[in-house]
Amino acid sequence: MEKNKEYNYIIFPLPLLQEIFKKPERGFSDLLYVGIYCSALTQKIKLENAFKQAIYCYYRQGLTTSLKERFGELEEKGVLSADTFYRGFDSGGFNPEIEIEELMKLNEPGLEEEIREFYMLYQIRAVLKLDFDIRTVIAVYHHYQRKYNSFTGQPRVMITTKMMLDFVHGEKTEFERVLFAAYAAIRSLMGRNKRLLETTHERIFTRMVGAKNAAALSSILEDEAVKKIYDTYTTRHQRTKILDHLVARNFIRSKVWIGRRLYLSTTISYDRLGGIVEMHRQSRNLGLRIQSNKVKESEAKEFLSEQMKRKKNKNPGTNPGR
Numbered sequence: 001m002e003k004n005k006e007y008n009y010i011i012f013p014l015p016l017l018q019e020i021f022k023k024p025e026r027g028f029s030d031l032l033y034v035g036i037y038c039s040a041l042t043q044k045i046k047l048e049n050a051f052k053q054a055i056y057c058y059y060r061q062g063l064t065t066s067l068k069e070r071f072g073e074l075e076e077k078g079v080l081s082a083d084t085f086y087r088g089f090d091s092g093g094f095n096p097e098i099e100i101e102e103l104m105k106l107n108e109p110g111l112e113e114e115i116r117e118f119y120m121l122y123q124i125r126a127v128l129k130l131d132f133d134i135r136t137v138i139a140v141y142h143h144y145q146r147k148y149n150s151f152t153g154q155p156r157v158m159i160t161t162k163m164m165l166d167f168v169h170g171e172k173t174e175f176e177r178v179l180f181a182a183y184a185a186i187r188s189l190m191g192r193n194k195r196l197l198e199t200t201h202e203r204i205f206t207r208m209v210g211a212k213n214a215a216a217l218s219s220i221l222e223d224e225a226v227k228k229i230y231d232t233y234t235t236r237h238q239r240t241k242i243l244d245h246l247v248a249r250n251f252i253r254s255k256v257w258i259g260r261r262l263y264l265s266t267t268i269s270y271d272r273l274g275g276i277v278e279m280h281r282q283s284r285n286l287g288l289r290i291q292s293n294k295v296k297e298s299e300a301k302e303f304l305s306e307q308m309k310r311k312k313n314k315n316p317g318t319n320p321g322r
Contacts, residue, residue, distance in 0.1 A: 007127065009158045010035035011042065013151035014188050016144065017181050017210035018220060021229045024177065028168045030140055035164065036132060037141035038156070040124040047112070050119035051103050055096045057122070064118055064135050070111060079106060128161055155188040155212050175245075178233050181208045182242050183251040186264065188212075196265050196280055204262075205234045 012035035020027035057063040058071045074080035081098050089095070103111075121134045145151065167180055185207035190197045202214075209226050211217035221227045233242065243264075246252045254273040255264035263277045 008161050009039070010128075010161055010164045011038045011156050011158050013038065013148070014155040014157055014184075014207060014212055015148050015151070015210040015220075017157075017184055017208065018223065018226055019144075020177050020181060021209065022223060022225050024174075027177075028164070028172075030144070032164050032168050033132070033137045033140035034144055035159070036124060036128065036130070036137050037121065038151075039128065040120040043120055043123055043127070045116065045119060045123065047116070048100060048104070050115050051100045052094075052096060053119050053122055054115045055099045055103070056094060057118075062122075064114075064138070066135075067114060067118055070108070070114070074106070074108070130161070155207070157184045157188045158192060159184060159187065174229075178208070178229065179242060179245055179249070179251065183246055184208075186246075186252065186266070190266065195267055196263060196276055198280065199262050199264075200260070201239050201262060205230075205239060208233075 010032065012031055016031050016034055019030050023030070054063060054067060054071075058068060063071070071080060075082045080102050103115075117138060118134060121137055124130075125132065125134075148154075163180075167177075172180070182204060185204050186197065186199075188207055189199055189203060206212075206214060206217050209217070209220055209230050211220045221230055232238065243252075243255055243262075247255060252264050252266050254268055254270045255262065256273060256277060257263075258277065258281075263273070263280070265273065265276075268276055
C-alpha cells in the first residue's frame with residue numbers, strides 16, 4: 001500500500017449542498033459518497049501499484065463487479081495469465097509480475113482509468129478509516145458529475161469526517177440541515193488555510209444553497225424545495241439566528257460585524273478576534289492605498305510622457321546634416 005498522509009476531512013463540490021434540501025432522506029449520504037470520491041482524487045498513486053492491487057483483489061475478492069468481469073474476459077481471451085494455483089504468490093510474497101506486465105501492455109479502452117479509480121477508492125478507505133462499498137461510491141459520483149455537468153471550476157468544501165458521519169447517520173431537523181449548509185458555505189469561502197474570513201451575509205447565504213455566486217443562484221432557485229429554504233432562512237432575523245447558532249454550537253468560534261463587513265473565524269476565539277480583525281483591516285487599507293497610488297503613478301507617468309511628446313513636436317530642432 002502506498003503511503004498517503006492520513007487526514008480527517010471529506011472534500012466535496014459546493015453545488016452538492018442543494019441535495020440535502022432536495023432529498024432530505026439521502027442527501028447527506030450522497031454528499032458523503034461524492035466527498036469520498038473527491039477526497040480519493042487528491043491522492044498520488046503509482047500505476048504499477050494500482051495494477052498490483054487490482055490483481056490481488058481479483059484473486060482474493062474485493063474487486064468491483066465491472067473489473068472482475070473485464071479481467072475474466074481478458075483471461076478467456078488468453079491475454080491475461082491467471083495464476084490459479086499460487087494466485088500471484090511466491091516465496092517472496094505477492095509478486096504478480098507477469099500479470100502486471102500483461103495488463104500494462106494492453107490497449108483496452110478505459111481499463112487503466114477504471115483500475116486507477118478502483119485503487120484510489122481502495123486506498124482512501126484506509127486513509128479515512130471508513131468502510132464503504134466502492135461500487136456505490138463510483139455510481140453516485142458519476143451520477144452527480146453528469147447531473148451537474150462536471151464539477152470543474154466549482155468551489156470545494158472541506159468538512160471533518162466526524163461531522164459528515166454525524167449528519168449522515170443522525171436524524172436532523174430542517175434547521176440543523178441549514179446550519180450544516182451555512183457552515184459548509186463558510187468553509188468554501190475560507191479555503192484550507194485562512195484563519196479569518198472577511199465576507200458578507202449575501203455571500204454566505206448564496207453559497208448555503210450551493211451557488212458560488214449570484215449568477216448561479218438564480219438558476220438554483222428554480223427548484224421549489226431549494227427556493228423554499230432560501231426564502232425562509234435568508235430573512236434578517238433568520239440570518240442572525242443561524243450565525244448565532246453556529247457560534248453557540250461551536251461550528252465557528254467567533255464573529256463580529258463591522259460596517260458592512262462580517263468577520264468570522266473557525267479557530268480564533270473572541271478574546272483575540274478584535275486585535276486580529278484590526279490588524280487585518282490595517283493591512284487591507286494599506287494594500288488599497290498602495291494599489292491606488294500605483295494607479296496614480298501610472299497616470300502621472302502617462303501625463304508626463306504625453307507632455308514630452310508635445311514638446312518634441314513643437315521643437316523638432318535642426319537637422320545637423322544640413
